[in-house]
Every structure is written in structure tokens, then in C-alpha cells.
Amino acid sequence: MRRYRRAKIVATVGPASADPAMLKALFLAGVDTFRLNFSHGSHDDHARVHASIRALEAETGRPIGILQDLQGPKIRVGTIRDGRITVAAGQRVSFVPDGADGDADAIPLPHPEIFAAVMPGHHLLIDDGRVDLRVTGVDDQRITAEVITGGVISNRKGVNLPGTVLDLSPLTPKDRADLAFGLALGVDWVALSFVQKPGDLIEAHGLIKGQAGLVAKVEKPSALDHLDDIVRLADAVMVARGDLGVEIPHEEVPGRQKEIVRACRMAAKPVIVATQMLDSMVHAPTPTRAEASDVATAIYDGADAVMLSAESAAGDYPVDAVEMMDRIIRRTEQHKYYRAIIDASGPGEERTAPHAIASAAADLAAAIGAPVIVAFTSSGTTAARIARKRPAMQILAITPDEAVSRRLCLVWGVHAIRSEDIHTYEDMVSRATAIAVAEDFAAAPAEILVVAGIPFAQAGTTNNLRVVQIDGR
The missing domain is CATH 3.40.1380.20 (Pyruvate kinase, C-terminal domain)
Known part of the structure; x- marks a missing residue:
């Protein structure tokens, strides 16, 4: 059961991959660690998958990692009249902390911590950045904003605040219940979503008490501002490019990825590169050339692991996606320039x-x-x-x-x-x-x-x- 590659593969389990036979097929295709995404599924669902993985481990005689990914605090707009409104560039809108059936003059945003932290000039990004608004005024009961990029705002759409550090624990009551459940199951890693500052990791360590490794998901600009401390306090790091790519400009993501990977390598902490790596393979049997190059870039950067999300959780070709990722890693590591690139980015002189x-x-x-x-x-x-x-x-x-x-x-x-x-x-x-x-x-x-x-x-x-x-x- 040897892997003839160095970088590891993490695969998310979901409806397309929760069956024991499919889990075995994915493991044989190359999965080293399975990710249980607690944003979806019930505790019973995750318990069945966990038991299947441990049974597979006993059958094959090889250790298999299990990563529990906590949902974290999801910031969303509330209920809007008629379910949606369309806003145009230059339009003025307002957000209020409560209420229902809102309109452009009173869009419900039931998160009082935002009203306490947001400042004029900050941006609100709705629906993965499809709608961009710049804050023009704020008090305890109202945020006024100008629409920069127009579009549709509909019920319960997610909100990102790239320039705002919220006084908000990354562990919601749901996360705490999920964490207790995961630790009782015996997960190997716990991924903490929306880390903003080093103190977030201290809080999580206090709950985990060494029962699992702690993975800090870097997906907020404020986490980048404290990267060295976050890497020091975490047991591993995930470059979570989904939300990170919403909250910082797209053109900054590749460079930031390299910074995070290098910081983790210097600290001897595992680092996972995640999100949309082979996204086309959710519904197609092959990736785009750009996606293949993206996986290879993470390998040239020296990442410990690369991750599949929807490709293995809900896609039409989960085994093909793992096999493709395995082939890309192996071919990249065999390339004539790979060793020179990896050696050139080495840690340098050792001081301990x-x-x-x-x-x-x-x-x-x-x-x-x-x-x-x-x-x-x-x-x-x-x-x-x-x-x-x-x-x-x-x-x-x-x-x-x-x-x-x-x-x-x-x-x-x-x-x-x-x-x-x-x-x-x-x-x-x-x-x-x-x-x-x-x-x-x-x-x-x-x-x-x-x-x-x-x-x-x-x-x-x-x-x-x-x-x-x-x-x-």
C-alpha cells in the first residue's frame, strides 16, 4: 500500500462518496486523509462514514487520516421581501440588524457584531462577491452603503467583510457541539474556519486538549496579517482559497498561497492547498489544463497536501478526480525541474x-x-x-x-x-x-x-x- 508520490491527497466525503465501497475505491485510488465537512450532514451521517473509514483501515492495515472541518460563523443576510432584490451600481442601500421582509432601504443583517465593527470605507461582499457595496455610514441600528457592483441580493446569501475584524469567536454553539461529537468519535484533525487572530486558536486548543491536531484555515485577510503567529500556534494550516479569494483580490491569491506554504514549511507544519483544484471534474471526466497546472503549482510550492472538495463529495466522477490528482502529483514530482525548485525554496541554515x-x-x-x-x-x-x-x-x-x-x-x-x-x-x-x-x-x-x-x-x-x-x- 505504498504511495509512489510525496504530496498527500485529502478528499471530502459527501453524498457521492459516503458508501463504504466508494470510500474503499477512493482510498485505493490515492486518498490519504478523508475530510468530513460539518457544514453538511447529520451526526449520524458522519458517524457512519467514520466507522466505514476505520473498518477500511483495519482491512488494509494502513493508517488513514480523518479531518473534521467545522462550519464556523456564517454571516448571511436575512429574509427579503419577495425573496430577492436587484441593486444597481451607484444605488444607496441600508442594512438593519433585525426585521423581516426587508427591502433596499432595510436589508436585514442579523449580526450586531458587524454594526459594532464596520467602518465607512469598508466593503460588504454578498453572494461570494457578486454584489459589492462600500459602507458610507454606520451606527448601532443602520449601515448605509453605496453599490459598487450591482446584482441580485436574495434570502440568506452569504456576506464577506474583507476589511473588518469582527469580535466574533470562530466557534459557534453548533461548532462546539460538533467538535465534542468529533472528538468522541476520534477524529485526527479539526479544521477551524474563519480564523482571524492567534487568540482564536488558543480558544480552540483549550477545547481540543490535544485529542486531535488543529488545522487553521486561512481565509480572512486578518489571518494573513498574523500569519507567523497563526502558523506557530496551529498544528497544520489550510490555504482555503474559496473565501480567501473573495476577501482579497484574485490576483493576490497565488502569491499569498506561496507565502503560506513557505511559512508552514519553515515551521515544519503540514499545509493543505484547497478549493476548486479540479473543479471541472464535478461534472466532467477530465479537468481543464489550467486546473492541472494549479495542482502542479501547489506541488512545486512544496505543499504537504492538496484537497478535493465538491469533486469527491458531490461530483459525478469522484474516483476519477482522485486518480487524476494522483497522476498530476506523481508526474510533477518526476519532472526534471522539480528537485531544483524544491531545493531552491529550502529552509536554509538550521539553527537548532x-x-x-x-x-x-x-x-x-x-x-x-x-x-x-x-x-x-x-x-x-x-x-x-x-x-x-x-x-x-x-x-x-x-x-x-x-x-x-x-x-x-x-x-x-x-x-x-x-x-x-x-x-x-x-x-x-x-x-x-x-x-x-x-x-x-x-x-x-x-x-x-x-x-x-x-x-x-x-x-x-x-x-x-x-x-x-x-x-x-
């Missing part, structure tokens, strides 16, 4: 001993032609540090913790195996060689690199590097 050991392992493995780097890891940190270097050979991570093996399904280049703790140097050598041979990473008389922390079974101590000869006897 654990990172230096991990970097040295990658360099030494390349120098002696080692087919694999074996990393003993109790928390996943050692494997992540080696992955930060983006070595040419695969990383075989051996961990006693089943949860860690599942979380490593998001980390670039890592093939995770669960095995009992090692206690001596001799255990380390014999276990590394036996598993490397059994998993078909190496054969006699190859030399492999083994990285571990001593004392053994202590998280965060990457301090030992050894070259081991595979004995053919």
Missing part, C-alpha cells in the same frame, strides 16, 4: 540541533544513495522535521502511537507504520531494517539512514543519526 540532525539525515541519505530515511517518532515531530527538508527519498516513520500514524497521513513524503516502542539501540537498528525490508523500501546490501531521539519514547528529541547496512543473511 533537532532541525540540524533532520537536515543532515536528508543530506547524508542523498550522499550515500540511501533508498529511505527511517524516523522513530513518538509525536510525529521527528518525521515532520525531516519532511521540512523535502528529501529525495521517502520517509518511513515508525511510531507506537496509532493517532500519530494517522496524523502523519498529512505530512509530505511520510509512510507511517505503527510498531511497539523501542527501548535499546539494538532494538532501533533491528526494527528499522526489518520494517524497511518488509515495507519494500530497501533490500540488501543497501544502506539506510535511521533518525531517532534518545532517550527513546520521549517526544521532541531528535538527536541521533545512524547509517545502517541492510544485512542480506
Whole structure:
């Protein structure tokens, strides 16, 4: 069950993919981590999918990651008279905090935190930016705005506020209930939507209490302003280009994507690039050339994972979409310029001993032609540090913790195996060689690199590097 690529694939589960047979087909096609989108579906629906994935994991003998994606606070207009109004450029409209059957003079916007935070000059973007309004005045009971780009405003359409930081927790009551349910199920990752500031992650960590890894979804301009702190506090990051592409100009998204991916690589945190990667494949058996190039760009950037959303959740060709993404990744990683691009964007000089050991392992493995780097890891940190270097050979991570093996399904280049703790140097050598041979990473008389922390079974101590000869006897 080896993947002959380094970047990982995340696939969203939905009506098109929730059946156990389809989940198995998607896994065999290349999915490493499944995303459960709690914006849709009931708890019973997600519980059935979770059970099916864990049964598949037991059947195949391979760890499979499960990511719970929380909905977050959805800001929407209220109920409008006749269900919709059409506004034209230059028109003046008003928003009010409550009321029903609104019109252009009193469009319901039942979010008092907006009235407290929005300022003249800020923009309100409705229906994914199709309607753009600039605020001209505000008080506690009314926001007046000029229409910049006209269109239709209909009931319950979403509202984005790119220039406004709201005094709003990213965890709604629904999210808190969903989070408790997901943690009880045993999800491996929790994705937090609409992160605005570092404090949002502190609040989420306080609820998760280490039971799952925390993924910060970067989709607000304010998150970009605090990117370094958000990356430091998160366990992983998602470049959520859907809402991000609404709230910042389209032409800024590619550069911001590169900034986020690089920041995560420097911090040895997994990063997922998401949204519309193969969007044409929702209803077509092949992507556009631009979409194929988009996936390849994320791979050249050094992303740990790329994600399918509607393509696998509700599309007509979910397995084809995974197979296509797998082929694009593999072909990109085999391209003659890939290694030069990845090396050129490397972390540079290492300033801590654990990172230096991990970097040295990658360099030494390349120098002696080692087919694999074996990393003993109790928390996943050692494997992540080696992955930060983006070595040419695969990383075989051996961990006693089943949860860690599942979380490593998001980390670039890592093939995770669960095995009992090692206690001596001799255990380390014999276990590394036996598993490397059994998993078909190496054969006699190859030399492999083994990285571990001593004392053994202590998280965060990457301090030992050894070259081991595979004995053919």
C-alpha cells in the first residue's frame, strides 16, 4: 500500500462518496486523509462514514487520516421581501440588524457584531462577491452603503467583510457541539474556519486538549496579517482559497498561497492547498489544463497536501478526480525541474540541533544513495522535521502511537507504520531494517539512514543519526 508520490491527497466525503465501497475505491485510488465537512450532514451521517473509514483501515492495515472541518460563523443576510432584490451600481442601500421582509432601504443583517465593527470605507461582499457595496455610514441600528457592483441580493446569501475584524469567536454553539461529537468519535484533525487572530486558536486548543491536531484555515485577510503567529500556534494550516479569494483580490491569491506554504514549511507544519483544484471534474471526466497546472503549482510550492472538495463529495466522477490528482502529483514530482525548485525554496541554515540532525539525515541519505530515511517518532515531530527538508527519498516513520500514524497521513513524503516502542539501540537498528525490508523500501546490501531521539519514547528529541547496512543473511 505504498504511495509512489510525496504530496498527500485529502478528499471530502459527501453524498457521492459516503458508501463504504466508494470510500474503499477512493482510498485505493490515492486518498490519504478523508475530510468530513460539518457544514453538511447529520451526526449520524458522519458517524457512519467514520466507522466505514476505520473498518477500511483495519482491512488494509494502513493508517488513514480523518479531518473534521467545522462550519464556523456564517454571516448571511436575512429574509427579503419577495425573496430577492436587484441593486444597481451607484444605488444607496441600508442594512438593519433585525426585521423581516426587508427591502433596499432595510436589508436585514442579523449580526450586531458587524454594526459594532464596520467602518465607512469598508466593503460588504454578498453572494461570494457578486454584489459589492462600500459602507458610507454606520451606527448601532443602520449601515448605509453605496453599490459598487450591482446584482441580485436574495434570502440568506452569504456576506464577506474583507476589511473588518469582527469580535466574533470562530466557534459557534453548533461548532462546539460538533467538535465534542468529533472528538468522541476520534477524529485526527479539526479544521477551524474563519480564523482571524492567534487568540482564536488558543480558544480552540483549550477545547481540543490535544485529542486531535488543529488545522487553521486561512481565509480572512486578518489571518494573513498574523500569519507567523497563526502558523506557530496551529498544528497544520489550510490555504482555503474559496473565501480567501473573495476577501482579497484574485490576483493576490497565488502569491499569498506561496507565502503560506513557505511559512508552514519553515515551521515544519503540514499545509493543505484547497478549493476548486479540479473543479471541472464535478461534472466532467477530465479537468481543464489550467486546473492541472494549479495542482502542479501547489506541488512545486512544496505543499504537504492538496484537497478535493465538491469533486469527491458531490461530483459525478469522484474516483476519477482522485486518480487524476494522483497522476498530476506523481508526474510533477518526476519532472526534471522539480528537485531544483524544491531545493531552491529550502529552509536554509538550521539553527537548532533537532532541525540540524533532520537536515543532515536528508543530506547524508542523498550522499550515500540511501533508498529511505527511517524516523522513530513518538509525536510525529521527528518525521515532520525531516519532511521540512523535502528529501529525495521517502520517509518511513515508525511510531507506537496509532493517532500519530494517522496524523502523519498529512505530512509530505511520510509512510507511517505503527510498531511497539523501542527501548535499546539494538532494538532501533533491528526494527528499522526489518520494517524497511518488509515495507519494500530497501533490500540488501543497501544502506539506510535511521533518525531517532534518545532517550527513546520521549517526544521532541531528535538527536541521533545512524547509517545502517541492510544485512542480506
